[in-house]
Amino acid sequence: MHELSLATSLLETAIAQAEQAQAEQVVGLTLRLGTWAGVDVEALRFAFSLVQAETIAASATLAIEPVPVQFCCLDCGAIATPPLAIACVCGSDRWQLQQGRELQLVSMEVV
Template sequence: MHELVIVEGILETVIPEVQKHNVSKILKIRLKIGDLSGVVPRCVHEYFGIAAAGTIAEGAKLEIESIPVRIRCSTCGYDGVLGKVRYLCPSCGGTDFRITQGKEYYIENVEAE
């Protein structure tokens, strides 16, 4: 149910924002979701219909793009996308790195009329 809370949060952010611009309907919401954010895009899609029902976002198209996980390695200085092995630096095989991208999720843009 964690995604329902997220979807409601997104709508609570988006709806008052677009209403400032005199719109009556949200057509499309584009989200970016990090691969390590813990948010499951499939669940977001599923709950979006429920959360949007009866709001100006009802029937809006939801697009979700994933954000790859990036790291900065303290051992070799690698700064880039994390490989398939999620706990090793793809460059030196070390484990001493910091995740710089991929834990976040945000609203990329909204189309409304």
């Protein structure tokens, strides 16, 4: 269950930042999570609830902002979402994944 190791590293990052800011508690975390990040949101929430116990982030809420998958055409810059047509409107078939795989702590709230 790799959500557990993700939750652990997320928590460690948050606690390290909170300690650096001399905060007493972490009360909220906001995460950007790509649809293709390969993370099960419910499993991540559950894992986070396990690892946050008895830490300064014990009461922190976890907000998850989903990031939809988007591709960008390398030839004309058009943005497309799956399911992709084989060719772009410009005729190109060179797509590059632009977003949708991120797992990123974007903000946190401390007291």
